[in-house]
Every structure is written in structure tokens, then in C-alpha cells.
Amino acid sequence: MNKAKKRVIPGFGLSMGVTLAILGLIVIIPLASLVLFTAQMDFSEIIEIITRKRVLASFYVSFITAFIASLINAVMGVILAWVLVRYDFPFKRVLDGMIELPFALPTAVAGIALTALTADTGAIGSFFEQFGIKIAYTRIGITVALIFIGIPFVVRSVQPVLEKLDYSYEEAAGVLGASKAKIFWKIIFPEIRPAIFTGFGLAFGRCIGEYGSVVFIAGNMPYETEITPLIIMSELQEYDYTSATAIALVMLLFSFAVLFAVNIVQARSTKILKGGNK
Amino acid sequence: MQENKKGSKAVKWILISICVIFVFFMLILPLITVITEALRSGWETYQKAVTDEYAIDAAGLTIEATVFAVLINTVFGIFASWAITKFPFRGKKLLTTIIDIPVTVSPIIAGLIFLLTFGRQSPIYPWLQDLGLQIVFAVPGIILATVFVTFPFISRELIPVMEAQGTEEEEAAALMGAGGFTIFRKITFPHIKWALLYGIVLCAARAMGEFGAVSVISGHLRGKTNTLPLHVEILFNEFQYVPAFAVSSLLVIMALIILIIRSIVEYRGKKA
């Protein structure tokens, strides 16, 4: 079966070749130079650098804020995609059009604007201040900035899949008397699950590495609101390439692991969808 | 049945309001902040800031980098998603993971790796010098960094759709003797065109706004290697708070133009 399939659709050599060539030039060679650079160090040296208390604390801050932000984005992303695909309402087009804007705005500008809004003198910040909640210059602030940065990922991964989803199954299920919730969880959700994972993975990866917007809103207090990219920046500022690249490598491996896991989950759910491994 | 309809209508409006509230606080309010700040000192200051010679240079470079990023990534995205979804092969998960990596690499690292690869401390630097190639702190470096940070956007939009679509139709076409290009054009493309459009818009938007990676590799040479986001940073550092926001609003406008074009294409396409 497998063998036959390979031969059927043409263009494997060409498409794979183009893929690998561009991938190699733009991603692999530069990343390899990072790995090479780190390889000049002793292993113990790398361990020493990445287990410094302050670095560990920053890993924690980066991870937890990125995770919460992407989780919120995953939920909101599905709802947004759903609303944009299935419902008609006034100004839907405007809402749809807004989604990519966080990308176009330079991250630094986003950070400054969000800080101005959420500082205790700002429009949103002063409201929450009444309840004793501080947003800017805390981890909540970092999370807010990261939500902003990651909005488009999940929406735009789920939306195309939802759009080309076949209505007939839903209709059939509806006719058979299945409830709306049941239809969603049993029929629609499995279809969009791979896309949700993709979106979540990308948003998470992006959030963990985000620098421009976070430095303005974070307050950057060591152990409290200091993110890993900021540590890398300070190492660079001290011309400490070795420390910077070592920490960078850890981040890289980490996001690689997360993405790899996401891709495996995604592949598995696709397989289940297609009725097992063919 | 009737009750069911009512219930779903309520759900509809609840979901819509959740979205509107979320988008209002997370997106619109920050944008309003940018625009009110930009106009804080009146229209004239705004006009002066956006028609500044360096701002126009920077806009040109930003457009150049964006166009390159979209072109390269579109070519890559189509070929890569074709290879990944239409053929079984070993190491597929690894490949898709590597494609995703650029998004998750901190922009600072993205800039740094190009510095390490092509900069003065790189082993190939003397060789590049002999060839007269200046990559870092010049336009090619900026384009490379921009392509890097937007790398997976298009392929990641295409892969889920093509995966959901399966390979049956292409197989049938191939069995009937259609060539690769014909299959793509006639069968695959109609399925993926909206995903491709989303991908291009996503890629273009991100390419325009990219700051971190480009800032590491640009050298900030005025009028030569400054993109719009870098120009914003410069203004900001010059204590020109209002012009900085004015130039940022320029980016918002550029993004809006792209989004409007997208809407028109989409509207026409779906009507037809």
C-alpha cells in the first residue's frame, strides 16, 4: 500500500528538494552555528551557566507566563474562529480584520501601549487597582503582553479547517437528535484538534521567546519578573557570548521539545481521524 | 427543535459578545492608545513625523523586506506542505518541527545566529569579504532575518488544511495521468487558497512589524538599514514620544491595507 502511494502522486523529489534547500539555508545553517558555538564549551560549564539561580528563576517565569497566555489564546482562539466562521453579525469583517494587527505593530510599541494602559495610572490599570490587582510590572502584565502577541496563531490555524469542514456530518447528527454540545465535541472538535495544537504550539513558542513587548511591561525584577530573553540580552551586553548562547541553546531545545510533542499529538489525532494507520 | 434553536441563538450571542469583549480589550484598546498618542500634539506634528525623509526610507526598506519574506516563504510553504502531506516518509515529524522552530526562537537569538554565521567573527567572514558580500548590517541581513522569523507561517497554514483534505483526489488525478503541476493547480490549490491567503497575510503582517531580530542585525544606519520598527525605536529613544507613535500608526495603516486587500479577494472569491 505504502509503496504504491509513493508512486501515485508526482513531485516528491522536487518539493522535498526545494523544502530542504530553503530550510537548510535559512534555518539549519544559522542554527548550526549556534550549536557549534556552544559546542566549544565544556559540558560542565554549560550546566553551571544554566543552573544559576537567576537563570532558573527566569526559565520559570518565562514558562509559566507563556503557558498561561497560550492556554488563554487557545480557548479564545477557538471561540473567535468559531464565531468568525459560523455566525453572521454586524462588523464581523472588522473583527476578522483585527486579528493580524498584533503582528504588524512593532512589539516594542505594543509593549509601551499596553504598559500605558495597564499601569496603575492607565485606563485598565486604574480599574483593577481598586481591587488591589496590579497588572503592569507584574507577571500578570507579562501574561497580558504575551496574550496580545499570540492572538493570531490559534485563530488562524483553526479558521481554515473550520471553514472547509463538511456540514453534512453535523446535519446528519442533528437530524439524529444529537445535542449541539455533543455535535461539537464528537464531530467538530476532533477535526480541529490538530489545528488547535499547531496554533497552541506556535503561540507558546513565540511567547517564550518574546522580548520587545515584555521588557516594557515586566518591570524586569530579578527572580520576580525577569524573563529568559532579557537574561540573554544582558549576557550579550557583557560580551559574554558563551553564556548567552548556552542559555539560548536551552531555550531552543526546550521549544524544540514542545513543538515535537505537539507535532506527534497532531499526527496521532490526524491518524485517528483517518481511521487508524493505513 | 424550536427550543434547540433558541438555545443555540443564545449561545451564538454569548460567544459573539465574549469575542467582542476580548478583542476590544486586547486589541482595540492598545490600538486606540497608539492612535491617540500619535495625534496628541495635533495633526501637523503627525504629518511631519510620517513624511520625514528617514521615515520614508524606512518604509521603503520595510516593504522590500516584507515582499521578499512573503515570496520566499510562499514558495517554501507550498513545496514543503506538498511534500509533507502528500507523501509518507520517515522523519516527517522532525521536519515539521524544524520548520516551526523559527517562530519559537527568541527574536534576539534569531538575530544573533545570523551575526554568528555571517558576522566578523564567523569563519566564513573573510571569504564573504573577498567576494564583496556584506550580509550583516546591510539589506541582505535584514531580509534574511525577516524571512527567518516568518518562516513557518505559510506552511503551517497549509499543512492542516491539506492534511484534512487527504490525498485521495490527487491520487485519482495522478492515476488518470495528470502531471504534478496540473494536479496542484486543478485539485489542491482550490482547497488551500484561503489558507494560503491567511498565511500570506500573517506572514506580511509579521514581517512588517519584526523588531527584535532585525534590530540585532541592522546596525541602525540612518537612511540605509533602518526599517519602520527600528525608526520607531530611534524616535522613541530621541525623546520623540509622539512622532514614535505616529510612525507606528503608519505600520497599523499598512497592515490595514493588507487586510482590506485580503477581504476584497476573499469576498470576490467566495461569491464566485
Added chain:
Amino acid sequence: MKKRILSIILTAGILTTSVLAFTGCGNSAGASSGGSSSSSSSKDSADKNKSSEDTAGKTDKVTITNVSYDPTRELYAAYNEAFKTHWKEQTGQDVEITQSHGGSGKQALEVANGLEADVVTLALEGDVNAVRDAGLIEDGWVKEFDKDSAPYTSTIVFLVRKGNPKNIKDWDDLVKDGVGIITPNPKTSGGARWNYLAAWAYADKLYNGDESKIQEFIKKLFQNVLVLDSGARGATTTFVENGQGDVLIAWENEAFLSIKDYPDDYEIITPSISILAQPSVAIVDEVVDKRGTREVATEYLNYLYSDEAQKIAGDNYYRPSNEKILKEYSDVFNLDINLVTIDDFGGWDKAQEKHFADGGIFDRIYEE
């Protein structure tokens, strides 16, 4: 199977070569703008006409790049005009100066990595040393120009809200409970290291050099810090636009600029002791030798010491290093302030290692 792999490799190979060739072509335009002085990228309209005329001898036009740090923008914008006139008068040649500004440490890093700067004018001696360590600047550059190659200086002062509600007069007021301090992070901002060292100098005098007490003082001071922004401008925004904190520790010239923008909202407090911040200038030997611009680059830095340039520095709130001209600005600057210098800390390399390196004192005060 074999055929498949072969075709993959073939396509990959062809593509790689073509992309390389393509980058090469696209490059030659961009490269020359950074590299040689006569031709320039298509965007540089001023240069364009010239370059087509004189491809051989570029005697009537020379371009140099000055890589500087953030707060000197206004200063060099004014100085470059003055120098253009001066150079034209002296040699009859037009000179064009490309400016680059950014965080001082980052700028140094970029020059070390191939950003072709003819001269660097950075915030710290340590940053120029980083360029030297990369082999671009010869040893002994500090003595190449007058006054340790620091044609203008500045110092560290406090910016407080109008009326000084927390009654901040000196460094010891900063460690009191309930005082909120804004300063950039010494780890990411070269300028902020001067802030830290100035506080250290005060405590040093207060406790007569008792290290553990000094550290205690510094620790308390940083416990009062509300936001550690990554750069000086970010800190100013936090303090001015977002209304955080009671006092901003800032460079004198930056503080003056804030006052100029908001004369009714802030005032400057000069502490009893501060540090003489000496921004350093140097010629990047490797680049000027390659481009043949040593003469104009040298004169560019030399002329910073002229009366005209010293006055430009003063007008931009930098303290002129020429005593006579500094006196003319006595109504602007507080000249009675007691200033220590970096030599009191044993020079930059030593101060850097002791205080700011990983595991240094600054790291330790944040532990626990």
C-alpha cells in the same frame, strides 16, 4: 528509492546554488553602501549623483560612519553640521556622516561583529575596550585624544516630581522606606552602571570603605527599585509617562531633556557625591585603514575638543571637558558637586568584573 533520493539531492543542490547566486547579486548594491564610501544604496539620494560622476578619485567627497549610543543624537546632529563646515573650509572636501545610535553595549558588539564604523563614540570605556578586544582598535586608544579620549562628560543626578514630595536630597534618602526608585538595569544598560557606581561612591565615603556596609546600602537601594527597565529611555518612560516611582536616577543630560519637555512637572536634584561619567571616543583602526579614512576620522574626533564643539556639547547638556568653557555653563550645571572617577574603582575592567559580571556584587544583592 535511490532515484528519489538522488532527485531530492539534485534539486536541493541546484536551488542552493541559485539562491546563493541570487543573494550575491542582490547584495552587491547593499554591500557597497556599507563598504566603500563612494557608491551607496539606491536610497541614499544625496550620494547617488556623486558616485556616478567620480568612480575613480573620490577627492571631493568622503563618507564616514559614527557609531554612537542613545543619548548623543541631538549632540551629534548639531556637531556633524559644524564639522562639515570645518572640514570643507580646511580641505575643500565634502564630508557626509552616517550616524548609528543604540544601546552602548549593543553598538560595541555590532562593531565587533562587522558593522563598519570609522569612529565609535560610546558611553563607557569598557564598551570601546570590547571593540579593542575584537582586534579592531589598537591598544592605548585611551591616550590617543585629550582627557582620556573623553571630549565631554556627564554625571548622575536625580529627577524628582515637582516640589520634591519625598524630600530627596542625597543618596541616603533613596534607601528610606517608601521611596520608589526607577533606574535602568546595570546588566543591560551601560549608562546604568554609572548610576550604580555613583551610589557606591557615596556609600564608600559614608562608611569609610567598609565593604559589607556598602553592600548593605546598595542592597537596600535596589530593594527600593520598582522597575528595572532595560534601557535609559525605557526608565524615563516608566517614570514620566506611566507615573511610577518617586525618583529617577539618570544621566544629567537626560534629566535636562526631561525638564525641557515638562518644565512644570519635574526638578533635578544634584546629590553631594556623584561620578564623572566619561563617554569615550575612539578611531576604529581596522576600518579606517581599510577605507582610507584615517585622516578625516582623526580630525572628526579632534575637532570635538575645539571651542565650537565644546559649546555644542554644553548646549546639549553635556559637560564640556574644557574647563574654561565649562565655566561659561556654570548657571546650567552644578559645578560644586563632588565627582569621583572610574579610576577610583581601579578602572573599567576591574569595576566590571567586581560589580557587574555574572556572580558579581550586583547579582549577589538580588539573591534571596
